[in-house]
Amino acid sequence: MERGAIDVDDLAGPFDLQATLESGQSYLWNRADGDTYDELHAHGGDAWYETVVDPIPGVTDERVAVRVRQEGGVHDGTLRWEASTDAEPLLTHLLRLDDDLDAIVDATPDLPLLERAYDAYEGLRLIRDPVFPCLISFICSAQMRVARIHGMQRRLRETYGDGVALGDETYRAFPTPEQLAARTESELRDLSLGYRAPYVQRTAEMVASGEADPREAVDLPYEDARESLTRFVGVGDKVADCVLLFSLGFLEAVPLDTWIRTTIEEYYPDCDRGSYAATSRAIREQFGGEFSGYAQTYVFYYLRAGGE
Numbered sequence: 001m002e003r004g005a006i007d008v009d010d011l012a013g014p015f016d017l018q019a020t021l022e023s024g025q026s027y028l029w030n031r032a033d034g035d036t037y038d039e040l041h042a043h044g045g046d047a048w049y050e051t052v053v054d055p056i057p058g059v060t061d062e063r064v065a066v067r068v069r070q071e072g073g074v075h076d077g078t079l080r081w082e083a084s085t086d087a088e089p090l091l092t093h094l095l096r097l098d099d100d101l102d103a104i105v106d107a108t109p110d111l112p113l114l115e116r117a118y119d120a121y122e123g124l125r126l127i128r129d130p131v132f133p134c135l136i137s138f139i140c141s142a143q144m145r146v147a148r149i150h151g152m153q154r155r156l157r158e159t160y161g162d163g164v165a166l167g168d169e170t171y172r173a174f175p176t177p178e179q180l181a182a183r184t185e186s187e188l189r190d191l192s193l194g195y196r197a198p199y200v201q202r203t204a205e206m207v208a209s210g211e212a213d214p215r216e217a218v219d220l221p222y223e224d225a226r227e228s229l230t231r232f233v234g235v236g237d238k239v240a241d242c243v244l245l246f247s248l249g250f251l252e253a254v255p256l257d258t259w260i261r262t263t264i265e266e267y268y269p270d271c272d273r274g275s276y277a278a279t280s281r282a283i284r285e286q287f288g289g290e291f292s293g294y295a296q297t298y299v300f301y302y303l304r305a306g307g308e
Contacts, residue, residue: 001167002086006079006097013101014074016123019043020095023301024146025246026127027137027153028174032067037147040305043121046071052157052164052173053130059093063173065166066090074123084166096125108288108295113267117302126297127246131214132207133174134247139203139234140196141242155191156180180204199234206232218248223277225250237276245293254284254296259303 008015021029022042030036032048050067053060066083068091081087092098105118129137133153140152153174160179161172180188181204188197206212212232217225225248229240238257244250254260256276264271264283271282287295 001082001084003080003082004086004088005081006088006091008070008072008077008079009075011097011101012099012103013105014123015070015077015079015095015097015101015125016043016074016121017049017068017070017079017095018045018047019121019124019301020127021049023121023124023297024304025297026129026134027146027150028129028133030154030171037150042305043124044074050166050169050171052161052171053090053094054173054176056090056093056130060085060090063162063164064090065164065171067166082166084164094128096128099125101125104291104294107291109286111286113263113299113302114287114295116307117298120302120305120307121298124298124301126251126294128249129247130174131243131247132177135203135214135229135232135235135239135243136174136180136200138239138242138246139199139232140193141239142196142234152191152193159191175204177204177208181208196234202233203235214243215248217244222250222252226253237280241280245297251291251293252284252289253293254280254287256280256283257300259300260296263299263303 022037029049029051032050046069048067048069052065054063055061062085064084066081066087068079068081071078071080081091108114137153141149157172157174160175163170164173180200183201185197185201188200193200214229217228220228225244226237226240229235229243238255241253241255245253256279268286271279271286273279273282284292
């Protein structure tokens with residue numbers, strides 16, 4: 001097992017591990033104390049988080065088990081990590097530690113709502129989750145609270161994922177497309193996936209067989225990329241936008257979930273253009289275009305946690 005540390009003051013901008021991992025972007029990390037997503041207003045904590053990551057082209061050629069915690073503040077703290085290999089490149093990728101967060105915030109509009117959200121969750125960054133687990137997570141997200149979505153993904157890992165040792169602990173990888181494709185709808189329903197079970201099974205089958213690959217979206221213009229992802233069963237425009245934003249690096253994507261639609265209704269009613277596509281274009285422009293997905297994520301978390 002290897003250990004290391006990353007100094008937050010070496011990054012371009014602040015970083016808050018808890019806000020980043022418990023803001024509704026990712027369902028692939030577990031808190032060691034078992035309290036993931038127990039708090040609505042989660043930020044500034046020092047708990048350990050763990051995950052297992054399959055090979056990512058250009059980042060790691062092997063499956064990696066990794067644990068990380070933050071000590072100290074969002075400007076001068078330290079990220080302590082333990083992993084089965086050197087985890088600094090992997091954490092830089094997954095947690096977007098290479099983003100210039102100060103420049104991104106400065107590039108978004110001076111809107112009072114955004115300023116309140118930035119102040120409340122200073123250091124929250126977007127994440128780059130592996131694409132297949134991200135896709136499955138958001139297929140499971142329909143009409144679900146974040147804690148229940150996380151519970152579904154945890155049960156999938158614990159039931160079907162391979163065990164990966166790290167020191168004296170064994171963590172579970174997210175099931176591969178082949179492992180999920182081999183499951184029946186009944187088996188997945190037993191894990192409380194409900195009506196999402198056949199969507200998960202069929203999407204896994206599409207990826208496992210080579211019928212469709214979600215990574216193909218990376219090379220497409222944004223709106224074409226969103227359309228490409230809707231090929232998968234159970235994926236509409238909102239889920240596609242979540243995968244584009246939280247996995248594939250389309251930082252302009254703004255998933256129009258319940259919270260963002262409420263934001264539009266209460267704060268930016270002129271952005272409601274009827275259709276998903278037209279409303280999406282309008283709110284992206286309102287939030288500044290290039291980094292509107294960052295603005296969306298701050299607003300989503302701020303309002304969900306009771307801000308106004």
